[in-house]
Amino acid sequence: MQARLTVEDLRQIPMFHGLDDSKLEKLLAIISYETYEPGVKLILDGEYGDCVYLLLKGEVEITKMMTMLPAQGFQAPEKSLIRLNGSFKPFIGELSLFDEQAKRTATVSTLTHVLVGVIKRHDFLVLADQDSEIGYHVMLNIARTMATRLQKANTDILKLTTAFSLAITRR
Numbered sequence: 827m828q829a830r831l832t833v834e835d836l837r838q839i840p841m842f843h844g845l846d847d848s849k850l851e852k853l854l855a856i857i858s859y860e861t862y863e864p865g866v867k868l869i870l871d872g873e874y875g876d877c878v879y880l881l882l883k884g885e886v887e888i889t890k891m892m893t894m895l896p897a898q899g900f901q902a903p904e905k906s907l908i909r910l911n912g913s914f915k916p917f918i919g920e921l922s923l924f925d926e927q928a929k930r931t932a933t934v935s936t937l938t939h940v941l942v943g944v945i946k947r948h949d950f951l952v953l954a955d956q957d958s959e960i961g962y963h964v965m966l967n968i969a970r971t972m973a974t975r976l977q978k979a980n981t982d983i984l985k986l987t988t989a990f991s992l993a994i995t996r997r
Contacts, residue, residue, distance in 0.1 A: 830859070831854060831857060833847050833850045833854065836854065837850065838915055839915045839917065840917075840967055840971065841878075841880075841920070841968060841971070842967070843967055845959070849960050849963075852953060852960060853960065856945060856953055857943045857945055858943070858946075859882075859941065859942070859944070860941075860942050861940065863936065863939060864936055864937060866935065866936045866940075867934070867935050868886065868918075868934045868935065868940070868942070869918065869919055869930045869933060869934040870933055871889075871890065871930055871931065871932050871933045872891075872929050872930060873929060873930050874926070874927070874928070874930070875919050875921070876922055876926070876946060876947045876948070877919065877922060877945060878918065878919045878922060878945050879917065879918045879919050879943070879944060880916075880917050880918075880943035880944075880945070881914075881915065881917075881918060881940065881942055882912050882915065882941045882943055883912040883940065883941040884911075884936060884938040884939050884940030884941060885911050885912070885937040885938045885940070886909070886910050886935060886936050886937060887906055887908075887909050887910075887937055888906075888907045888908050888910065888932050888933070889904040889907060889935065890904060890905055890907055890932045891903070891904055892904060892905050904933065907932060909937065912940070912941065917971075920968045920971070922947055923950055923951075923964075923965075923968065950964070
């Protein structure tokens, strides 16, 4: 399942939009590759991360714990949020590029054999420091993605609080 990204591949990944070929070549130099079997927890909700993953092949499921503080010895229920396929080359775990103290906000589990490209925070920050255009475009693209996700989360929260409010007032 080994594959290497090309400049053309990077052009298709939203995280890298707006960068010319010479900038994409620099990014290729800091991407490493890892493979995982089905059933592996690639990212664990609540743990610290130091990299962003580019899903290149395979399928993963993103889940979120449904309780804030699970009791000791109690398995917290998880809700499936989305399944992602490598054909769209999504990026996962991008918050870890911003802050070493940022905890992962969901669990990502492999459903099939998976190939990911890995960009380590340190490597990206060194590259962004050397070439501010790369840093600017990547961070802008991540911010756009995060803004879209935040808008969806806000809508979901509003729906949940409305449903909760209605359930309480009907008692």
